[in-house]
Amino acid sequence: MSESKVKILVVEDETALAMMMVFLLARAGCDAQPAWNAERAIELAQNGDFDLVTLDIDLPGTGGFEIFRRLQQLPRWQNTPVVFVSGRCHKEDRERAFELGAVDFIEKPFGASDFISRILSLVKESALA
Numbered sequence: 001m002s003e004s005k006v007k008i009l010v011v012e013d014e015t016a017l018a019m020m021m022v023f024l025l026a027r028a029g030c031d032a033q034p035a036w037n038a039e040r041a042i043e044l045a046q047n048g049d050f051d052l053v054t055l056d057i058d059l060p061g062t063g064g065f066e067i068f069r070r071l072q073q074l075p076r077w078q079n080t081p082v083v084f085v086s087g088r089c090h091k092e093d094r095e096r097a098f099e100l101g102a103v104d105f106i107e108k109p110f111g112a113s114d115f116i117s118r119i120l121s122l123v124k125e126s127a128l129a
Contacts, residue, residue, distance in 0.1 A: 005031040006123050009050040011041045011067060012085070013059050017108070021054065021085075021115070028116050030123075038062030038070075045071055050080060052123050054106075057086040057093060068100050081126050083119065085110070 008030050012018035018034040025032035033048070035041035038061055045053075053071065057064040064084060071077045084097040087108040094105050103122055106115060 005029060006052070006120075007048065007050045008032045008119070008123075009035060009041065009044055009048075009053045011035045011053065011055045011059070011064065013037060013056060020112075024112050024116055025119065028120060030119075038067050041067055042070055045074060045077060049076065051126065052119065053080060053082045054085045054119070055082055055102075057084060057088045057097075065096060065100065068102070072101070081122050083122060085115075 006029070008025055010018055010021045010025070010032050012021060012034065013036050015036070018036065022032040022034050033044060035044050037059060041055075044050075055064045055068060059067070064086070068082055071080070071082070081103040082101065083104040083106060084102050085106045085108060086093065089107045097105050104118060106118060
Protein backbone atom coordinates (compact mmCIF):
# COMPACT_ATOMS: atom_id res chain seq x y z
CA MET A 1 0.00 0.00 0.00
CA SER A 2 1.50 3.33 -0.98
CA GLU A 3 1.31 6.41 1.19
CA SER A 4 -0.60 9.36 -0.16
CA LYS A 5 1.42 12.35 -1.22
CA VAL A 6 1.74 15.37 1.01
CA LYS A 7 -0.47 18.14 -0.43
CA ILE A 8 0.86 21.68 -0.32
CA LEU A 9 -0.84 24.90 -1.39
CA VAL A 10 1.68 27.42 -2.77
CA VAL A 11 0.30 30.98 -2.70
CA GLU A 12 2.70 33.12 -4.73
CA ASP A 13 1.99 35.79 -7.34
CA GLU A 14 5.41 35.67 -9.04
CA THR A 15 4.76 32.97 -11.64
CA ALA A 16 8.37 31.85 -12.12
CA LEU A 17 8.94 31.54 -8.37
CA ALA A 18 5.63 29.74 -7.84
CA MET A 19 6.47 27.24 -10.56
CA MET A 20 9.95 26.70 -9.12
CA MET A 21 8.46 26.04 -5.67
CA VAL A 22 5.92 23.61 -7.14
CA PHE A 23 8.71 21.86 -9.08
CA LEU A 24 10.95 21.55 -6.00
CA LEU A 25 8.10 20.20 -3.90
CA ALA A 26 7.07 17.73 -6.63
CA ARG A 27 10.67 16.53 -6.89
CA ALA A 28 10.58 15.92 -3.14
CA GLY A 29 7.47 13.76 -3.57
CA CYS A 30 4.79 16.30 -2.70
CA ASP A 31 1.66 17.26 -4.59
CA ALA A 32 1.87 21.06 -4.78
CA GLN A 33 -0.76 23.34 -6.28
CA PRO A 34 -0.13 27.02 -7.03
CA ALA A 35 -2.49 29.90 -6.38
CA TRP A 36 -1.58 33.29 -7.83
CA ASN A 37 -3.98 35.42 -5.75
CA ALA A 38 -6.29 35.44 -2.72
CA GLU A 39 -9.39 34.37 -4.61
CA ARG A 40 -7.73 31.28 -6.06
CA ALA A 41 -6.07 30.43 -2.74
CA ILE A 42 -9.39 30.56 -0.86
CA GLU A 43 -11.15 28.59 -3.61
CA LEU A 44 -8.54 25.82 -3.48
CA ALA A 45 -8.59 25.87 0.33
CA GLN A 46 -12.36 25.44 0.46
CA ASN A 47 -12.34 22.57 -2.02
CA GLY A 48 -9.25 20.60 -1.00
CA ASP A 49 -7.38 19.21 1.93
CA PHE A 50 -3.81 20.44 2.17
CA ASP A 51 -1.17 19.40 4.67
CA LEU A 52 0.64 22.75 4.57
CA VAL A 53 0.42 26.20 2.95
CA THR A 54 3.23 28.47 1.81
CA LEU A 55 2.02 32.03 1.70
CA ASP A 56 3.56 35.21 0.30
CA ILE A 57 2.85 38.45 2.20
CA ASP A 58 2.78 40.79 -0.80
CA LEU A 59 0.06 39.72 -3.19
CA PRO A 60 -2.09 41.80 -5.54
CA GLY A 61 -5.32 42.85 -3.86
CA THR A 62 -5.67 40.85 -0.68
CA GLY A 63 -2.33 40.27 1.06
CA GLY A 64 -0.98 37.18 2.75
CA PHE A 65 -1.86 38.19 6.31
CA GLU A 66 -5.53 38.63 5.34
CA ILE A 67 -5.55 35.31 3.45
CA PHE A 68 -4.17 33.64 6.58
CA ARG A 69 -6.98 35.10 8.69
CA ARG A 70 -9.55 33.86 6.17
CA LEU A 71 -8.04 30.36 6.14
CA GLN A 72 -8.19 30.21 9.93
CA GLN A 73 -11.95 30.81 9.73
CA LEU A 74 -12.39 27.57 7.77
CA PRO A 75 -12.86 24.73 10.31
CA ARG A 76 -10.57 22.23 8.60
CA TRP A 77 -7.81 24.84 8.26
CA GLN A 78 -7.42 25.79 11.92
CA ASN A 79 -4.62 23.27 12.45
CA THR A 80 -3.01 23.41 9.01
CA PRO A 81 0.57 24.72 9.22
CA VAL A 82 1.26 27.94 7.32
CA VAL A 83 4.73 29.06 6.27
CA PHE A 84 5.21 32.62 5.10
CA VAL A 85 7.66 32.89 2.20
CA SER A 86 8.40 36.53 1.56
CA GLY A 87 10.88 39.12 0.44
CA ARG A 88 9.49 41.39 3.16
CA CYS A 89 11.88 40.50 5.92
CA HIS A 90 11.25 43.31 8.36
CA LYS A 91 11.16 42.33 12.01
CA GLU A 92 7.55 43.54 12.22
CA ASP A 93 6.47 41.25 9.37
CA ARG A 94 8.13 38.21 10.95
CA GLU A 95 6.59 39.02 14.33
CA ARG A 96 3.13 39.49 12.82
CA ALA A 97 3.41 36.20 10.93
CA PHE A 98 4.24 34.29 14.11
CA GLU A 99 1.61 36.16 16.15
CA LEU A 100 -1.00 35.04 13.61
CA GLY A 101 0.15 31.45 14.07
CA ALA A 102 2.63 30.77 11.27
CA VAL A 103 4.99 27.87 11.90
CA ASP A 104 7.91 29.33 9.92
CA PHE A 105 9.02 32.34 7.90
CA ILE A 106 11.31 31.75 4.91
CA GLU A 107 13.02 34.77 3.41
CA LYS A 108 13.30 35.26 -0.36
CA PRO A 109 15.56 34.59 -2.04
CA PHE A 110 16.02 31.13 -0.54
CA GLY A 111 18.15 28.13 -1.38
CA ALA A 112 16.33 25.14 -2.87
CA SER A 113 17.67 22.58 -0.38
CA ASP A 114 16.94 24.84 2.62
CA PHE A 115 13.38 25.46 1.39
CA ILE A 116 12.64 21.76 0.86
CA SER A 117 14.21 20.59 4.10
CA ARG A 118 12.29 23.16 6.16
CA ILE A 119 8.97 22.38 4.47
CA LEU A 120 9.39 18.60 4.76
CA SER A 121 10.43 18.94 8.40
CA LEU A 122 7.28 20.93 9.17
CA VAL A 123 5.06 18.43 7.37
CA LYS A 124 6.59 15.58 9.41
CA GLU A 125 6.14 17.54 12.66
CA SER A 126 2.51 18.23 11.75
CA ALA A 127 1.87 14.55 10.99
CA LEU A 128 3.23 13.56 14.40
CA ALA A 129 1.12 16.10 16.29
